[in-house]
Amino acid sequence: MPLQQESARQERKPVILMSMGQQDRNGHAYQVMTHKYMQPVVDISDCIPLLIPTCFGVADIEQYLDMADGVYLSGAASNIDPSLYGQENLTPEKKQDLARDLVDIALIKGAVKRGLPILGICRGMQEMNIAFGGDLYQKVHDEDHLNDHREDPDTPPDVQYGASHSISMVKGSWLHKLLGDTIEVNSLHGQGIKTLGKGLEALALAEDGLVEALHAPYLPQFTLGVQWHPEWKALENPDSIKIFKAFGEACRRRAGSALDLRIDKAS
Template identity: 65%
Template sequence: MSNSNIGNTPSSLRKPVVLMTMGTQERKGHDYQVMTHKYITPLVEFGGCVPVLVPTCCGIDELETYLSMADGVYLTGAGSNIDPGLYGQENLTPGKAQDKHRDVFDIALVQLALARGLPIFGICRGMQEINVALGGDIYQKVYAEPGFNDHRENPDDPVNVQYAAAHGVQIAVGSWLQTALGTDRIRVNSLHGQGLRTLGQGLEALAVADDGLVEAIHAPSLSPFLFAVQWHPEWQAASNPNSIALFEAFGDACRARVQQTQGSARAAMA
C-alpha cells in the first residue's frame, strides 16, 4: 500500500501501533530517555503508524505488556555502541558511549517480537541489535578492517553534508527490496564506524556496499517482515523516494498485522 492510499484504509482497520525504544543520554548531571524527532515523523507520515515511545531504563519485566499492544517494532539509530561482551568480544572502542539498558531491552525485544510474528524495522544501531539478538557479531572498527572503506561521517562537517549520499549499495537482484525501489542500485548516506561481520541465524544480506560491507538485511525464514538497513533513510525522508518506499513497506507490513489480528478476534467472537 502506498502512502497515497493510507487515507483510504477501511475505517474498521485501526492504525498500527509501533514500539520505538528510547536510549539513555546524560545532560548536565541528569539521565534522560530520548528519541530523535527525525525518526518519528517518517513513521507517521509515510508509514501511517502510531508511535509508542518505550523507555529502556526500567528493565525487561514489562516487555510482554508493551508487545501486547504492538503491531510492529522500530529500532532506530543512536550515538552509542552495543556492548561487545554481548557478542563475545572485548571492547575495542572504550572512548565510545554505550547504552547497556537499551542493549538488554532491545535484544530481548527482537527475540520476543519475532516469536509473536511482529514486523520489525531497524536502522543503523537497530540493524546491529537485530544481528546480535540472533547470534551474529560486529566489526567494531570497520575503518580499520582490511578491504573496507571508512564509513564514518566527518564530525566537522555540517549536518546536511554528513547525511548526504556517500556511496552506492548493490541490492540483491530479484529481491522484494529491488521491486519496492524499482532498481538494484542506489546511493545512501554513511555515518557508522561499526558494521555487521557474521550474520545472525536466519538473516540474509539484501544489499552490500561497494566494499562488500552488508548494508541491508532481512530474514524471510523467520518473519513475514524483518528488515534493517545500515544507512539513515529517516534523514529528510520526504525528499527521498527510496526512503519513503521503505517506510511505506514497513507500514504495510504493520497494517497486515492489524488486519490479521482483527480478523482473528472477529473469528473468535463468531
C-alpha cells in the same frame, strides 16, 4: 465484512514500538528519542509510534508487545555492548547503552515469536544481527578490506547525511524489486556487520562488500535492517518513502489480522 469490523479497520492505525536511549544532561538521566526517527513513521508509514523507556529493564516487554503491530529499532550515538557478541570493548571512548541493548534484543526476539514486522536502522540493524547470534566489526575503518564509513563530525548535518556511496541490491531479492539495482546512501557508522546471524541473509552490499541491508527470509513477517539512515528527510527521498511505506503496509496487515482474531473471539 461486517460494518463494525470495517469501521475498526479504518479508524485504528498500527502501533509501532520504539525504544528510547539513555542520555545524561546536567546531572539528570534522560530517556530520549530523536524526532527524525519518529517523523517517517507518522508521515509515511501512517502509524503511531509508542516509545518505550529502556531504563526499567525487560520485565514488561510482553505487555508492550501486546499493544504492538510492529517494532522499529532506530539508530543512536551509542555502540552496542560488545560483551553481547563475545568480544572485548575496542571503543572505550564511545558511549554504550546496555539497558537499551537488552530491551531491544528482547523486543526483537518477542517480535519474531509473535510475527510482528521489524525495521532496524543503523544501530538497529546491528542489534538485529546480534539478536540472531551474529557479530560486528567494532572498527570498520581499521579493516584493510573495508572503507571508512564514518561521517565527518565537523560538517553540518546536511553534509553528514548526504549521499556518500552506492550500494547494490542482491539480485532477485524483494529489496531489489523495491529499490532497483543500486541506490546512493548516506554513511554515518564506525561499526558494521562481520558475521551474519543465524537465519539472516544480506539484501544489499556496499562497494567494499560490507552488508548494508539484511532480512530473515525464513520468517513469515516483514524484516528489514539497513545500515544507512533512510529517516533523514525521508519525504524528500523516493527510496526512503518506499521503505517506510513497505513497513507501514506490513504493520497494517499485521494489525488487520490481529483485529480479525479479536473480533472472531468476541463473536
